[in-house]
Amino acid sequence: LFSNEETRKAVRDPYLQRIYKSELEEECRYKYGSERPKCMLEGLDQLVLIASHIKPYKSSEPDEQFDVNNGLLLSKNLDSLFDLGYISFDEAGNILISKELSPEMQKYVSQFSLDNLFINPKRMAYMKYHRKNVFEKRFAHK
Numbered sequence: 001l002f003s004n005e006e007t008r009k010a011v012r013d014p015y016l017q018r019i020y021k022s023e024l025e026e027e028c029r030y031k032y033g034s035e036r037p038k039c040m041l042e043g044l045d046q047l048v049l050i051a052s053h054i055k056p057y058k059s060s061e062p063d064e065q066f067d068v069n070n071g072l073l074l075s076k077n078l079d080s081l082f083d084l085g086y087i088s089f090d091e092a093g094n095i096l097i098s099k100e101l102s103p104e105m106q107k108y109v110s111q112f113s114l115d116n117l118f119i120n121p122k123r124m125a126y127m128k129y130h131r132k133n134v135f136e137k138r139f140a141h142k
Contacts, residue, residue: 012057012065020066021051024073031117039075041095041112050079054126056134069122072114081109085138088131089114091124096135 025037032038036045052074057065064070074082081087086098093114097106114127 016066017051020068020071021073023068024051024071025049027068027118028073031115037073039078040072040114040118041078042075043115044075046075048076049073050076052079052082054123055129056083059129059133064126067122067126069120070126072118078109078112082130083134085134088135089127090131091127093119096131098135098138100138 028037028040029035032043034045037049038045039049050073052072053060053065054070054072055064060070072079072082078087081101086101087109088096090096093116095109095112095114097109099106101109
């Protein structure tokens, strides 16, 4: 009754979110040739996988919010690092790591890259947004 456009935009439709995650899971099963979906970075069929938005949901236009190319299927830990801007990826899928992470964590995440199976022009356009507006701006005030 009292909501505005910004409030409505921030609330995700659970049905569309489930379809979005299912599409990412299907992409992983197909590209990895596996029965179970796997984390797009670790390549493991984790029990919990998160459909992570590359361009944050709240910043996305309606046609971007559930676009499968605006997503990565990630393990819970990697999803958190990605969402908070501690990691991102360059145009070739190489991982970019924030200096804010501990040396131990930097070493751990440095072993991952975004597999070429999941790189396409549209996904990398979203990734460019993530690099500029999430990863690089995360610590710009320091």
